[in-house]
Amino acid sequence: MSDVKLPTHSHAISALVQNETGTINRLVSMFRRRGISLASFNAGDCEQPGYSRLTITVNGDDSVLGQTIKQMEKLIDVVECQDLAPDDRVMREVALVSYYPSQISREAVLAVASEYEAKIEHDTENCLVLQYTGPVRLVEKYLEAMQTFPVREIVRSGPCVLKVSDQ
Amino acid sequence: MEALVRQGVDTIFGYPGGVVLPLYDEMLNWPQVKHVLVRHEQCAAHMADGYARATGRVGVCLATSGPGATNLVTGIATAIMDSIPMVAITGNVNSAAIGKDAFQETDIQGITIPITKHNYLVTDVNDLPRVLEEAFFLANTGRKGPVLVDIPKDVFIAMTDAPFPDKVERRGYKLAGAPPVEQVDVVAKLIAEAKKPVIIAGAGVIWSRSWESLRELAEKAQIPVINSLLGLGSFPRDHELSLGMMGMHGEAAGTLAVQEADLVMGIGMRFDDRLTGNTNAFAENAKIVHFDLDPSEIGKTVRPVAWVEGDLAESLKMLVPKVAEKRHDEWVAQVKKWQNEYPLVVPTGKFLSRTVLNSLNQHAGAHAIFSTDVGQHQMWTAQFIKFTQPYHFLSSGGLGTMGYGFPAAIGAKFAHPDKEVWAIVGDGGFQMTLQELQTAVEYEVNVKICLLNNGYLGMVRQWQELFYDNRYSSVEMGSPNFGKLADAYGLKYFQCSRVEDLEETLKQASAHDGPVLCEFVVEMEENVFPMVPAGKSNSNVIMDPALTNGEDYNAVHASWETGHGRRVPGAESEHTSDDVYASGTVTK
Ligand SMILES: Cc1ncc(C[n+]2csc(CCOP(=O)(O)OP(=O)(O)O)c2C)c(N)n1
Ligand SMILES: [Mg+2]
Numbered sequence: 001m002s003d004v005k006l007p008t009h010s011h012a013i014s015a016l017v018q019n020e021t022g023t024i025n026r027l028v029s030m031f032r033r034r035g036i037s038l039a040s041f042n043a044g045d046c047e048q049p050g051y052s053r054l055t056i057t058v059n060g061d062d063s064v065l066g067q068t069i070k071q072m073e074k075l076i077d078v079v080e081c082q083d084l085a086p087d088d089r090v091m092r093e094v095a096l097v098s099y100y101p102s103q104i105s106r107e108a109v110l111a112v113a114s115e116y117e118a119k120i121e122h123d124t125e126n127c128l129v130l131q132y133t134g135p136v137r138l139v140e141k142y143l144e145a146m147q148t149f150p151v152r153e154i155v156r157s158g159p160c161v162l163k164v165s166d167q
Numbered sequence: 168m169e170a171l172v173r174q175g176v177d178t179i180f181g182y183p184g185g186v187v188l189p190l191y192d193e194m195l196n197w198p199q200v201k202h203v204l205v206r207h208e209q210c211a212a213h214m215a216d217g218y219a220r221a222t223g224r225v226g227v228c229l230a231t232s233g234p235g236a237t238n239l240v241t242g243i244a245t246a247i248m249d250s251i252p253m254v255a256i257t258g259n260v261n262s263a264a265i266g267k268d269a270f271q272e273t274d275i276q277g278i279t280i281p282i283t284k285h286n287y288l289v290t291d292v293n294d295l296p297r298v299l300e301e302a303f304f305l306a307n308t309g310r311k312g313p314v315l316v317d318i319p320k321d322v323f324i325a326m327t328d329a330p331f332p333d334k335v336e337r338r339g340y341k342l343a344g345a346p347p348v349e350q351v352d353v354v355a356k357l358i359a360e361a362k363k364p365v366i367i368a369g370a371g372v373i374w375s376r377s378w379e380s381l382r383e384l385a386e387k388a389q390i391p392v393i394n395s396l397l398g399l400g401s402f403p404r405d406h407e408l409s410l411g412m413m414g415m416h417g418e419a420a421g422t423l424a425v426q427e428a429d430l431v432m433g434i435g436m437r438f439d440d441r442l443t444g445n446t447n448a449f450a451e452n453a454k455i456v457h458f459d460l461d462p463s464e465i466g467k468t469v470r471p472v473a474w475v476e477g478d479l480a481e482s483l484k485m486l487v488p489k490v491a492e493k494r495h496d497e498w499v500a501q502v503k504k505w506q507n508e509y510p511l512v513v514p515t516g517k518f519l520s521r522t523v524l525n526s527l528n529q530h531a532g533a534h535a536i537f538s539t540d541v542g543q544h545q546m547w548t549a550q551f552i553k554f555t556q557p558y559h560f561l562s563s564g565g566l567g568t569m570g571y572g573f574p575a576a577i578g579a580k581f582a583h584p585d586k587e588v589w590a591i592v593g594d595g596g597f598q599m600t601l602q603e604l605q606t607a608v609e610y611e612v613n614v615k616i617c618l619l620n621n622g623y624l625g626m627v628r629q630w631q632e633l634f635y636d637n638r639y640s641s642v643e644m645g646s647p648n649f650g651k652l653a654d655a656y657g658l659k660y661f662q663c664s665r666v667e668d669l670e671e672t673l674k675q676a677s678a679h680d681g682p683v684l685c686e687f688v689v690e691m692e693e694n695v696f697p698m699v700p701a702g703k704s705n706s707n708v709i710m711d712p713a714l715t716n717g718e719d720y721n722a723v724h725a726s727w728e729t730g731h732g733r734r735v736p737g738a739e740s741e742h743t744s745d746d747v748y749a750s751g752t753v754t755k
Contacts, residue, residue: 033281067463
């Protein structure tokens with residue numbers, strides 16, 4: 001499935017950071033202080049021990065983006081950081097949706113879920129959980145469809161981005 | 168302690184407490200490092216800052232956990248705003264107690280994240296040698312700044328064989344490489360094309376030690392040089408191309424020159440709002456060029472057409488040979504005309520802060536270090552003391568921290584025992600940190616305090632007068648009897664409230680071997696001009712009313728023609744009897 005373009009004012013930044021006490025705090029503090037609003041923030045271990053790879057999405061024009069990247073690079077913990085254009089990245093998000101089985105038509109819900117190849121992750125008398133992973137725009141369409149039924153809870157992971165360009 | 172000695176630290180400013188006891192105990196074994204016991208931790212940070220600004224070296228301060236650490240905060244914030252190299256060491260409760268609201272625990276790392284270049288909480292003693300080495304390296308390289316190291320008590324006590332690293336390596340911290348030649352070429356070309364160029368030189372010129380290159384550049388292409396507040400001293404004020412300070416209270420000629428220029432080169436400065444006024448109307452006729460070490464400063468507030476990222480020590484050296492010799496006689500003549508038309512003035516017949524500072528300039532301007540507090544007296548110092556050397560002007564520019572001036576002067580004096588050091592303070596700000604009088608007396612720190620007592624929070628009063636219709640609200644400020652106060656602390660005191668006594672007071676103050684408090688009881692309602700109202704365009708600069716209201720005044724210029732001030736061509740000349748503080752100037 002090909003990646004979907006975000007609206008032009010939304011940017012996905014990938015960053016490699018050295019893990020120390022305060023690293024995430026320092027990043028988030030910088031964003032808050034400089035009035036840069038985050039659409040999402042994601043951090044996790046990566047292939048290099050002692051380092052994490054982050055995905056940050058921000059909304060704003062190019063000057064906001066330029067400042068964001070420069071301010072991030074200024075932080076001592078940030079090893080590298082770049083805005084990845086749609087062609088240079090794979091970007092995916094996970095969405096979990098739960099239902100009270102008693103409140104829905106199971107067949108109808110599973111029919112929509114299977115259109116998206118969403119998986120059943122939990123299935124008990126009181127709780128049905130479906131998991132879908134895909135490009136952000138499809139996640140949004142999927143959730144829209146799934147909300148035509150009375151959902152119990154929804155959670156989204158926020159996007160994760162990985163560089164695919166050769167440089 | 169070994170880490171400090173390795174870094175060549177000779178003086179640290181601090182205050183003890185429970186969790187730093189192990190360090191204070193160990194200190195007794197290291198006589199080569201002098202510990203200065205302050206009276207408030209905020210002042211330990213300001214002293215370290217003053218020490219750094221006067222030397223270009225890292226200043227070090229030390230505090231205990233909890234309240235000790237939080238008391239440092241104002242001083243650290245002051246340092247980050249002005250990119251001052253500082254290492255702040257704080258103790259914390261035992262590692263095991265962290266996060267449990269132990270006695271005197273505070274999350275100083277969390278608190279100082281937004282106001283440090285970097286900070287550390289060291290939980291393993293084996294990391295300590297590396298962290299301390301890194302802290303000094305980070306503080307003093309690249310764009311400098313304060314670094315805080317928080318050390319739990321048990322880590323102070325623990326022993327380690329971990330070696331100090333030979334070299335600091337952080338993947339996320341790369342020093343600027345050589346600036347791209349193409350960028351420098353573009354600038355050289357813009358200079359060649361310019362008819363009305365000006366340079367605005369900031370503190371970056373000082374911290375990168377590139378004042379020689381700046382001077383070569385200015386002279387080679389005959390470009391007038393304006394300084395940002397903190398750039399004062401990076402270009403000699405008595406140089407014929409110097410226009411003094413730029414900004415809200417900058418000298419009019421510089422402000423007008425920037426508005427009229429076709430090329431404005433910001434060098435090692437950050438186009439701060441106090442300097443640019445309304446950015447939309449800033450240098451409207453000019454192409455803006457920006458030289459800075461910190462890429463995030465480029466394009467942050469104004470949009471340059473060309474820029475050179477990197478260390479000025481390299482970029483200016485690259486630029487100078489590429490710039491052709493050039494004259495801008497007409498432009499320079501125009502700028503000088505403005506200087507003559509709108510000089511700084513000292514109205515006569517009154518005892519003003521300006522009267523005192525103009526005199527102090529003639530008395531000590533050429534050689535002394537001056538630190539200031541924040542307020543009207545700070546702006547007058549920047550205007551009237553004609554700085555000719557780097558590291559001689561210490562002032563809180565970015566944060567505007569009242570209470571900074573006096574402790575910073577103490578820090579500078581520890582660094583330069585042989586230099587005359589003056590703290591210029593207001594009655595408001597001095598009362599914020601005057602407990603350090605005891606520190607000065609105890610350590611026999613020979614600082615001269617020039618207290619300009621106008622009975623007001625003068626700068627705030629000026630705004631209330633001009634922008635709030637004279638409605639004075641909480642700006643009248645009572646003071647203690649400063650003579651008795653000086654007595655109580657045991658230091659020399661002079662009071663002066665007449666022009667006739669001024670010269671003698673300054674002479675005796677300088678001659679006295681020890682700290683001196685000179686209280687100058689000055690006119691209460693004196694205003695700082697020129698002034699660009701906040702948020703307004705620099706073209707809306709308000710000139711000193713004394714220039715037009717028929718008042719008598721002495722015009723004060725930098726001293727390249729007569730040595731002390733200069734005759735205003737065209738004005739009918741008639742020397743005043745007050746030659747003492749206005750020698751070479753004329754009365755209108
Ligand atoms: C810690 C702090 N509090 C408040 C201010 C706001 N402020 C700026 S200048 C000023 C007045 C300073 O008065 P004084 O020290 O007497 O100096 P003067 O302006 O009279 O020369 C004030 C209150 C500040 N800069 N710093
Ligand atoms: Mg005052």
